[in-house]
Amino acid sequence: MTSNTYTGRVLDNENKTVDSAKVTLELDGKSYIVHSDSEGFYQFNADLNGDPVPARMRVEAEEYQKYNRNIMLSSVGNKIEEIHLTPAKKSKKSLEKTATIVTVVGTVIGTIIAVATYLNNNSTISLRQNCDPAYPDLCIPKDSPDLQCSNVKQRNFKVLPPDPHRFDGDGNGIGCEKK
Secondary structure, three states, rough: OOEEEEEEEEEEEEOOOOOOOEEEEEEEOOOOOOOOOOOEEEEEEEEEEEEEEEEEEEEEEEEOEEEEEEEEEOOOOEOOEEEEEEEEEHHHHHHHHHHHHHHHHHHHHHHHHHHHHHHHHHHHHHHOOOEEEOOOOOOOOOOOOOOOOOOOOOOEEEOOOOOOOOOOOOOOEEEEOOO
């Protein structure tokens, strides 16, 4: 028996190379597995005597239909013809599954947004319940001691009567005005 090198190439139906395709040669009860390179080439070394022997070629590549073919190998010729793969067709079931996933994801996202909005609105309401209504643009606790403008960071905020902290000294409805 002598070791022979067998080479070939994996292409798609438009003669573009298919790299990283798993190429399996089944010969005399043994499986030889290689992967196509960036140019679509693959290569096997197999031991054969002079007589032609039956073998099976299998090729698998992502997004392509599986290739499966019986061939005859001999020690005389050392080239396996080009293998042309057909792009996999998306089944109706696959498309329905994708649509279902998109619907579920959209529902989940919508629910998350609704819950976040609810929590945000309700936390704002509960926080505002302890705020003095005389200062709608900021939250000054109702029970806070007498404050002055130097005690708050905000400037030019809305003030409504009765203005318990006297932030609106000139009565124009604007508190702690910048001068």
